[in-house]
Amino acid sequence: MTTLLQINSSLFAGNGQSSQLSDKFVAAWKATNPQGRVVTRDLSAEPVPHLTAERFGSFLAAPEARTPEQQTVVDFSDRLIDELRAADVIVLGLPMYNFGIPSTLKAYFDHVARAGVTFRYTANGPEGLLQSKKVYVFAARGGLYAGTPRDSQTIYVRDFLAFLGLTDVEFVYAEGLAMGDESKQKSLTNASDAIGQLVEPLRTAA
Template structure:
């Protein structure tokens, strides 16, 4: 059974445009994979705690020395990582807030980036340990940033995912959402069309 992990990071949960795009992708994927499973993680409904010294210390502590509180932190991180590891496909709903990613998504990233678990350092540099997964990023923006120097968000997300081994990443952009109704309508229509094009080969193979 193939598994799709859907991660929504909009502050508005399912009402966010990025969440709605990832919902459409997940629904189309499920339609093309009737036997597949969709797991949804909504970072607004269930926020991941932001990393602090105590939580980081729990990751660094030797297993046999961890306190009950530290074990709980590590077990929570392990569960997030296992969910990601077991996914065959990942779709990420990604809004842009002040040129960056939502802080809740940064918190999620901080809990799935674990030395020796999702990446390791070698003589040739870091090596990602989560591999052989396709990632689709539904990037919703109020303005027009893709392909410009101001789009540091795409670079950061792509670099982070590659760091843990996820190198097959495709961005689907819906931009200009705050630039009038015509711009918004066109952006969402174009994004819907791209989603259809991405899922159609799966439907044909089903």
């Protein structure tokens, strides 16, 4: 059974434009994979705690030396990582807030990047341990940033995912959403068309 993990990070949960785009893709994916399994993690409904020195210390502590509180932190992180490991396809709804990613998504990243678990250091540098997965990122922005120096998201997200071994990543952008109704509708239409193009090969394969 193929498993898709959907991660939405909009502050507005399902009402966010990035969430709605990822929902549209997931609905189309389910239509081509009726036996597929979808796991949804909404970082607005269930925020991941931001990293603190205490939480980071839990990851560093030897298993046999962990306190019950530290083990609880590690167990929570392990559950997030298990979702990633089990997924064949990962879908990320990504809004832009003040030129960056949502702080809840950064907290999520901080809890799934663990040395010896999702990556390891080798003589040739770091090696990601989560591989052979397809990632789709649906990025919604109020302005126009793709391909400009102000798009700090794309490079950061690509680099972070690659650090974990996730290198097959495709972005779909919906930009100019705060630049008037005409700009918004045109961008959302283009994003919907892009979703159709992504899903068509899956439909053909099915």
